[in-house]
Amino acid sequence: MENAVKILVVDDEERIRRLLRMYLERENYVIEEAENGDKALSKALENDYDLILLDIMMPGKDGIEVCRELREKKTTPIIMLTAKGEEINRVQGFEVGTDDYIVKPFSPREVVLRVKALLRRSSAASFISTDKASKDVIVFPHLTIDHDAHRVTADEKEVSLTPKEYELLYFLAKTPDKVFDREQLLKEVWHYEFFGDLRTVDTHVKRLREKLNRISENAAKMIVTVWGVGYKFEVSND
CATH class of the missing domain: 3.40.50.2300 (Response regulator)
Known part of the structure; x- marks a missing residue:
């Protein structure tokens, strides 16, 4: 075994x-x-x-x-x-x-x-695709998400994320500039309701930004707070 x-x-x-x-x-x-x-x-x-x-x-x-x-x-x-x-x-x-x-x-x-x-x-x-043509990779300035490998790199350095932090980042990055409120993120990323636990989203966003910021301030800035609404992923042109 x-x-x-x-x-x-x-x-x-x-x-x-x-x-x-x-x-x-x-x-x-x-x-x-x-x-x-x-x-x-x-x-x-x-x-x-x-x-x-x-x-x-x-x-x-x-x-x-x-x-x-x-x-x-x-x-x-x-x-x-x-x-x-x-x-x-x-x-x-x-x-x-x-x-x-x-x-x-x-x-x-x-x-x-x-x-x-x-x-x-x-x-x-644990399973990295060897077929380069079919690889699911999202590339931005300062940030790359290899979904096949569940690997995130910021300015060419790997970022160590928990499964949920990774899922949150990937979900936001798939649709840049689209704003999601906390309820939507709980439903889409956590897949079921956390009644009254909207702070769950805030704490994960905070941790995600902190981890990205340790490696790349530009990558961290891509997760944007839309006050009174929620969060979005904004592509940096820096």
């Missing part, structure tokens, strides 16, 4: 870890577990997981802090597990770079579907 998908399940409740392991192993995923934030962060930094299921509320280092520290080093896809009503924690999760969240109590089948969806979106980076 050398090429099997490897997932880290993090929760302080053994019954939840056992339940998730049972359902995910049925899909032939290789599952590892951690019962607290410190062990989770250690494992996530030492190993290359395809995805992490991460509970927010844990004793000691919570899921928010684990995600924040992990994002300083890696872009591993993360789905956070949150208790019902913890909207503030969910927003914090998006601010530190989680890609999706699932509310407890959850259906194990829903978890499997969400995991599969996020793995599909992130795994494209």
